[in-house]
Amino acid sequence: MTITPIAKSARVAKRSHRTLSSPWATAGAIILAAIWTVPTLGLFVSSFRPAADITTSGWWTFFAHPAVTAQNYVQTWNFVSSGITVSQTLLNSLTITLPAALFPIMLALLIAYAIAWMDFRGRHVLFVAIFALQIVPLQMLLVPLLKLYTGGVTLFGVQVFPGFAANSLGSGFAQVWITHTMSALPLATFMLHNALASIPGEVMEAAQIDGAGHGQIFLRLALPLAVPTIASYAIFQFLWVWNDLLVATIFTSGQNAPITKILADLSGVKGQDWYLLTAGTFLAVIIPLLVFFALQRFFVRGLLAGATKG
Numbered sequence: 001m002t003i004t005p006i007a008k009s010a011r012v013a014k015r016s017h018r019t020l021s022s023p024w025a026t027a028g029a030i031i032l033a034a035i036w037t038v039p040t041l042g043l044f045v046s047s048f049r050p051a052a053d054i055t056t057s058g059w060w061t062f063f064a065h066p067a068v069t070a071q072n073y074v075q076t077w078n079f080v081s082s083g084i085t086v087s088q089t090l091l092n093s094l095t096i097t098l099p100a101a102l103f104p105i106m107l108a109l110l111i112a113y114a115i116a117w118m119d120f121r122g123r124h125v126l127f128v129a130i131f132a133l134q135i136v137p138l139q140m141l142l143v144p145l146l147k148l149y150t151g152g153v154t155l156f157g158v159q160v161f162p163g164f165a166a167n168s169l170g171s172g173f174a175q176v177w178i179t180h181t182m183s184a185l186p187l188a189t190f191m192l193h194n195a196l197a198s199i200p201g202e203v204m205e206a207a208q209i210d211g212a213g214h215g216q217i218f219l220r221l222a223l224p225l226a227v228p229t230i231a232s233y234a235i236f237q238f239l240w241v242w243n244d245l246l247v248a249t250i251f252t253s254g255q256n257a258p259i260t261k262i263l264a265d266l267s268g269v270k271g272q273d274w275y276l277l278t279a280g281t282f283l284a285v286i287i288p289l290l291v292f293f294a295l296q297r298f299f300v301r302g303l304l305a306g307a308t309k310g
Helices: 005-020 023-047 051-056 059-063 071-077 086-117 123-135 139-151 174-197 201-209 214-225 227-242 246-251 259-266 276-305
Strands: 153-155 158-161
Touching: 023 059, 023 276, 051 059, 071 086, 071 276, 086 123, 086 174, 086 214, 086 227, 086 259, 086 276, 123 174, 139 174, 139 246, 174 214, 174 227, 174 246, 201 214, 214 227, 227 276, 246 259, 259 276
Parallel strands: none
Antiparallel strands: 153 158
């Protein structure tokens, strides 16, 4: 009897599900999760301990001699570096992260759909070129981008892009958005292209027969089916930009500094106030945690909704 590819795939999926859902696999996952959580638990406990206890004993001694204080959080919240407060840096991080997460997704969706479902010469070469750009490290782009932002672009004697020198580099967020968008586009395009290309061709042809153009197909068919991939990439991009220090250090300054820059100053000039990092870290991760759990629920619903698309 010949085994069809569909039956073979179903058999492999069933075997994988049985292996991953076995008691041993569950126990291993619980152990790994516990090991991964222990440092975070220690940091969280330390953030509520007095400074003298943090600097003289391990966090696990809290359970034998509990002493709780909110002074670390109060001192961190009131910390001022270069005229900017922690609350302002949190707002700056949101201002940087939200557009830097949305822009590459919006652009990559258009590029990915065009390469996957629009027939034009060189689209496969273009996809390979975009995929290859993932190996270019962000550090190689910093100096050219810095020159671009300060000097602008001149073509045939005409300045087509004035740069940001007129506003003094670091006075705005545009250069940070552009840098993060450029560095994120290759991976975003690759992931979204794979998601859109997996849509059955019969579905796309049926939509075209019904008179739908590329705009309608993209908005009403391709975009809803790509929701799981969009949600998963949005989580990673948001966390990546929020935790970024390299781009923030080079392209922001003064009142536009994100939370990662003020955390670097929180420990003091000689590191004497390092214990404040325990509270500062948790103030910095509150918003990413909220975003992660919100998008995780959305991601699961998207997976369930798209599970029958084939």
